[in-house]
Amino acid sequence: MKRFAQLLELLALTPSRTRKLTALTQYFREVPDPDRGYALAVLTGALTFRNVKPALLKETVLREVDETLFAMSYDYVGDLGETIALIWPHHGDKGGLPRQEDLPGKGDLPGLTELIGLFNTTSKSELPKLIAGLLTQAEINERWALVKLATGALRIGVSARLAKTALAEMSGVPVQEIEEVWHGLKAPYLDLFAWLDGKAGRPDIDQSARFHPLMLSNPIDEEKDLGKLDPKDFSAEWKWDGIRVQLVLGGGTVSLFSRTGDDIAAAFPDVVENVHGRAVLDGELLVGKDFAPGTFNDLQQRLNKKVASAKHLRESPAFIRVYDMLFDGREDVRALGWTARRARLEAWFAANPQTRLDLSEVLPFTDWDDLGRQRRQGADEHGHEGVMIKLRTSPYVPGRPKGFWFKWKRDPNVVDAVLMYAQRGHGKRSSFYSDYTFGVWKGNEIVPIGKAYFGFTDEELKLLDKWIRANTLASFGPVREVKKELVFEVAFDSAQESTRHKSGVALRFPRISRIRWDKPASEAATLDDMAVFVGAT
16 A cells, blocks of 8 residues: 555656656556556546445544534545545544454565455444544555545546556557547456456457447647648538536447446436347437437436436437447447448448437538638537548548648637635645636626636646635635626527526536636626527527
């Protein structure tokens, strides 16, 4: 555990991607199985514990620490792991720990593999006792690592992709090949490391019956990219306002995965129980009747439920708008160009008529100006997010390869809103008020329409934090109510009706576009102004 704690500490304190990569590569090369495999699972978010949750950790600490002191400390520090590491009073019960003579060294914590075993096998009633003993025995950085391990909330600037890149650096195996087998393996990844160490062959994975990493697009830079790209080399489709999914049809078995590989089939039985054939398809999950997409808000009502209700199934039936094919039957077609895959997809639909799948439309266009006009018209009239531009010869490559797929999103909507509340951030922002709730005028009062925490520079954050502290009206724990005087220019993708907001309006993907230090709050937008945006979507 000591080595894993040192790794997490180094990763958290190192802003350099190169140094993070070097540290990960060295760890995977030097640490033996199965510890390195479990570490990989933690770093990639593939390891969870059924009974060890943040609430249990907090409950354990509050048995030893005054609740008010803990709340004040957590508010200031902004990170649960760091708060517990610093505030734990060093006199908890050590019961439940392995015998000292069985540990690798006096006072040392159990190893990572043994710790994971303890978390998985200790009864729920005995866990507080175990955790208290572990926290007492651990050094400060180990206590922090223990909490990170238990909760999975690392926040250390390491993505799953970076961890896999480190495996590639360690072994010389291309990261794309690692991605190919990744979702068919489980912790502690013994077969994976045996392959990467050259001690065994590539793990045998049923390629047609599992999740496959998706191919992603890059944002288009209108000034730089469009002048270099020949429109004749590209196809275009609408960018649908749903969620990206992968449908795996196994000729009798059906799986539905989110873009991150989570199985969401249970929430959408109306899809998985009404599709047939054999293929792996890439598309957009939408809701609506007769293949007419509803709003993203309609879809979100179903995304928030693990199991679909009869009302949702009746009022917001789901379907998938398919735009690519990875496997045609058992045949892997990802190496084919987009044009060939599209022909395969159209032929598959002709041979397998569907009631919950339809084919995404290909947009004819003459040049980029023509496509730009269609993009604006589609956003204004139908609420489309924009258009996707795909190189006709592009293979289906996992990750975000350059030059193949582009997303040309609609121009954002903009509204002037008044800052109402500010909340402390987390991690590096825990000392700043960086999360902002803003609203618009409804008569003589301001009602909230959204919240944003990005879109401004570090220097602007310092100025905002200073203004908030000087203009606070009331404090509610980590939240401050401020004078209704500061105006934000807020950019957002769309606005929808919402029963969760007092205003009745909610913004999708809001971000701070500009801070209008010069503009009086009286000139901010009104709720009537927002009706135009709601009507447009």
